[in-house]
Amino acid sequence: MLHKTIRYCSQCGADAIRQQQPPGDTHLRPVCQQCGHVIYQNPTVIAGCIIEHQGKFLLGRRAIEPMAGKWSIPAGFMENGETVEQAAAREVLEETGAKVDLLSPYSIFSVPQMNQVYIIFRARFDGFVQPFGDETAELAFMAKDEVPWHHLTYPAIGQILSRYIHEESHGQFGLYMGNFDVGLVHPFGTANSCFN
Ligand SMILES: [Zn+2]
CATH class of the missing domain: 2.20.70.10 (Ubiquitin Ligase Nedd4; Chain: W;)
Known part of the structure; x- marks a missing residue:
């Protein structure tokens, strides 16, 4: 540990x-x-959002370690005194300058090697209200074929995003949990595969 x-x-x-x-x-x-x-x-909670706008997803390239230069959805450490929903919206605002409305939880995944738990929400983009923060080197709304799939921070981020894209085409979103190293984020209810 x-x-x-x-x-x-x-x-x-x-x-x-x-x-x-x-x-x-x-x-x-x-x-x-x-x-x-x-x-x-004890583990820290990282809250973040998948932010879709007109068929594209808001991704940021990290300016700082860990994972400097890699792309991710906006996410960051929850602070004392806030809810995980507030943390997700605040991190989006700080990293990207965007205001978002959270729609629902989407994925929960653990990174036991780092003592971290990620809680990812679906969120609606409500416009940029300030410049993006120092942790972000570059920011872009990307379509599916523009996403740098091999330059994402974690395999699980790619899996969450690709699942989201797949589900959106079917008009229905599930709720998932999983584990970062295999990149697999499983649907709730398939208990046998959830803890691989
Ligand atoms: Zn002492």
């Missing part, structure tokens, strides 16, 4: 962190040997 190595206690500042399993706990945690503070590290 990947976690940042913690050296100093966030409570008392002591350089006395050891990995221990606190009484009643199920995992090893960094525990301060000075004050007993237990440091819990």
Whole structure:
């Protein structure tokens, strides 16, 4: 499991962190040997949107690491004090300058290697209201045949997008979950394949 190595206690500042399993706990945690503070590290949520407008999709090329130079749908880390819906709309605004209305959840996928969970919504484009942010190098609405399928941040992003395009042609959208490394995002309800 990947976690940042913690050296100093966030409570008392002591350089006395050891990995221990606190009484009643199920995992090893960094525990301060000075004050007993237990440091819990849990996955972060990344919220984003598929934004379709006139048959094209809003994609941004990342200006920063990780994955600098790769393309993705707008998405970013949820902040404390906001809902995941607010996080998705805020990230779109910050990265692209676009205002969106969320329509529904579309895909949930986990990246256990990075301790991340992605929650992707379908959203309606409501116009650009400010310039795009520093995390974005380039921004474009792309048709299906313009999407840089081999230069996307994660295989799952490509699968979500291609599934969306396929479903749109049939006029009905499902709800999916999956796992990033195989790029497979499965429909809810097919439990056997969901946890491959
Ligand atoms: Zn401490």
